[in-house]
Amino acid sequence: MYKDTDCGAPRSSDIGREITVAGWVHRRRDHGNLIFIDLRDRTGLLQVVFNPELAPDAHQLAEGMRSEWVIQARGTIRARLPGAANPNLATGEVELVVSDSQVLNRSLTPPFEVEDDTDADESTRMANRFIDIRRPEMLSRLQLRHRVTHLIWDHLTENGFTQVETPILIKSTPEGARDYVVPSRVRPGTFYALPQSPQQMKQMLMVSGVERYFQIARCFRDEDLRADRQPEHTQLDLEMSFVHQEDVMALVEGLYTRIVRETRPEARLETPFAKLSYDEAVERYGSDKPDTRYGLEMSTITDIAAQSDARVFQAVASSGGTIRAFAAPGCADYTRRQTDQLIDVAKAAGAQGLVYIAIDKSAPSIDELDADHIRSPLKNYMSVEIVKEIAHAVEASPGDLVLIVAGTKTVANNALSALRTEMAERLELIDDNEFKFAWVFDFPLFDWDDETGTWTPAHHVFSSPKQEHIPLIESDPGSVYADLFDLTCNGVELGSGSIRIHDPDVQMKVFNVIGYPDHEIEERFGHLLKAFRYGAPPHGGMGLGLDRITAMLAGQSNIREVIAFPKTQSAWDPLFDAPSLIAEEQLGELHIELDLEE
Incomplete structure (x- = not known):
């Protein structure tokens, strides 16, 4: 190992201890014959002292060290001199007196300083994300994201859930947005789609008897972007068999209460969460994702x-x-x-x-x-x-x-x-320190599209109408309400869920209202209808955005601030320069010919 101690670890109790640290040169200062370097790793800063009388070779090496060089330093922890302590650092009472050091790698002058209060614009930061992530607040956000994911795993495992990976290459069955499609080389002229969500697959897992499924799922949607949208996003995807709407809501409420209390213990959190019908939310707040603070x-x-x-x-x-x-x-x-x-x-x-x-x-x-x-x-x-x-x-x-x-x-x-x-x-x-969650439920099942003159699903085609409204599906679609529910917090929609249709006859009625012809239903959804005919249990679940809740916990309004390598609002990755052209040879293997306007 290049180090046996993290830079942010030494305290007064470690005085006299010999340690080895490694990290990046955050700042260098010369005071007379002494050279002071603030050495940084993911845990924090440690002041490292190079004294020519104690370690002349190391001191000579330090004379050439510059910002963001990667170095190793070995030495002894001692107390800082009286008046030299830094109360703003966890390691501010001690310093490392170097006996030996080596340069592990050099660095060009970075395009911006590795400081939380950087003045670099977002495009510069994204194009140099490997430097941007070195900033303590960015590292902290990624660590927060990891902690949220860990809490999800713990909570759902304790509640009897099984984590199951579902395919990334699936059949194209658009769910509201455009699909990202992937051409098949081995089956020329055919295409896979990247999943907008694992919706149909998790429903099949319920038919399969898994009963309680979850996944930290990658989802892809080719849609116009906003501050809270990315072409690819991560969501907590879960599904439960033999449940009613209230059961799913209670499970998720317990999870999110735990997440907030363990990651933001100082925050104000009111439980149980408020509950508003869709009609009530719109009447009182003008929105189905109201800020009730x-x-x-x-x-x-x-x-x-x-x-x-x-x-x-x-x-x-x-x-x-x-x-x-x-x-x-x-x-x-x-x-x-x-x-x-x-x-x-x-x-x-x-x-x-x-x-x-x-x-x-x-x-x-x-x-x-x-x-x-x-x-x-x-x-x-x-x-x-x-x-x-x-x-x-x-x-x-x-x-x-x-x-x-x-x-x-x-x-x-x-x-x-x-x-x-x-x-x-x-x-x-x-109050920026308050998390005011609210459930919004009882949404209409269908929306009327004035442009096309057709009914469209308010959420997606698999949501179950309320049992008492099933007879109205075909005769009066506008009066049909569904077992649909959203989790909102501070005016932001965190996730959406529903009790699903598990009766193939009801599912066909919904498809017919939307206007799908029979041959299209069979082509796009035949696999799901087939599964339903083999004993599908009542089931329901949710998809909850990991990016959004992490951004809220981190006090960020833009989800790009909690994603390691995000895309811009034009779906471009400035770091990897993606999307990009591919070679003619690759296009030929895929039997694809481009028809682009000059």
């Missing part, structure tokens, strides 16, 4: 606002739209510039605009409002009585600013949800 709850005021003389409200109400609002406490004195900023937020989220009502704090109460207490661009089109009704509906008080959006239900919810987040940040209502 703060209030600012919404209300529908369509019937009230439509009674005003405001044409915009009347037009939206008469066309079947919705008018929704919430109160921002203490913001009635917002300036024109501030309200214009809020209008921009609403427009960026898809709204045509934003209506506000400022209720002056001088008003004795809402019931005692008069026209002088009201400021709004639509003041001349709303009576004081209507303003009172709106204020009561959103539980506003004197001094509050009521924010109103009119439009389709989707537009109103999206815009108000964005405004809700904006106001929570402005009012400093968000």
Whole structure:
């Protein structure tokens, strides 16, 4: 071994001990004849002292050492001189006096300093990820990710789960996004797909009698990227037989409670997790992944606002739209510039605009409002009585600013949800040290696609309708709700699950509603339907993103910060320069000819 002690290990109790350490030169300082090097490895820093009187050869070698050189040092631990201790380092009370040293490798000048507060931009960091990961905070995030994975293994093993690997090369059965496809050389003209999830395979494992399965699975989706998406991601995939929705939720809630308490013991965590139906979440928060750390709850005021003389409200109400609002406490004195900023937020989220009502704090109460207490661009089109009704509906008080959006239900919810987040940040209502989990359940089974004029699965085609809604699948798809449930935390969706269809006849009905012809059903899903005909047990499970929960635990909003080698938002890997062209010879072996525009 090149070392017998980690750099971050020595303490005062080790004074007088001879050790050997190895790592990277983090910083070098010359003080008279002495050379001080902060030596770094994954555990921390250790001050290493080269004294020409004690080790002249080692001192001469140290004169040429530069940042990020890899060295080995052997010597004796001693206490630092009085006044020289560094309370910011775990090893700050001691130092290593070198008796022998050697250079294990040299380094070019790195493109940025290996410091947590680096000023390097993300593209530079990603192109030099092998250097970026040396930074303590990056190493810490990867170690956190490992710890989360370890806790998952421990918890699920203790609960009777079996880890099973499923294939990476599978049949293409798109599940909402495009598949990444892999051409087969040995079967020309055919293609494998990389799995978007192990969904069908884990259901087959339930038919196979495994009963409790899990896997830390790699998943691939060829879709447009966002800050929380990658073309490949890692998820905790689990499935359970003979369970109801509540059983899966209880298992996962116990796991995530354990993960947070063991990795972020100082954080605020409320248990049991809140539970909201999909309809309730959307009505109160305008989103199916609500941030419940703060209030600012919404209300529908369509019937009230439509009674005003405001044409915009009347037009939206008469066309079947919705008018929704919430109160921002203490913001009635917002300036024109501030309200214009809020209008921009609403427009960026898809709204045509934003209506506000400022209720002056001088008003004795809402019931005692008069026209002088009201400021709004639509003041001349709303009576004081209507303003009172709106204020009561959103539980506003004197001094509050009521924010109103009119439009389709989707537009109103999206815009108000964005405004809700904006106001929570402005009012400093968000506690970054709180993990507020919430279950959202009872989703609709189908969504209507206006562009195609067809029904689409709200999550995926394998989710089970509620038993009492099975007779409605073909006659009234829009009324069918499912045993679907999402786990959310602080406004982020962490995972999605459902009780699955295990009856082949019910599965066929769902396929038919979506519009799959019989030959396509057999071609894409015949293997699963065949398995169902051989005694499939009731079963359900979840897929939960490992990247997302790790990012939250690490206090990061971008999952790229907790992935060792991520892709950019254009699905490009700047370190390995992937994707890239391949040789004509390889294309020929695969019987592929490219047809690219010049």
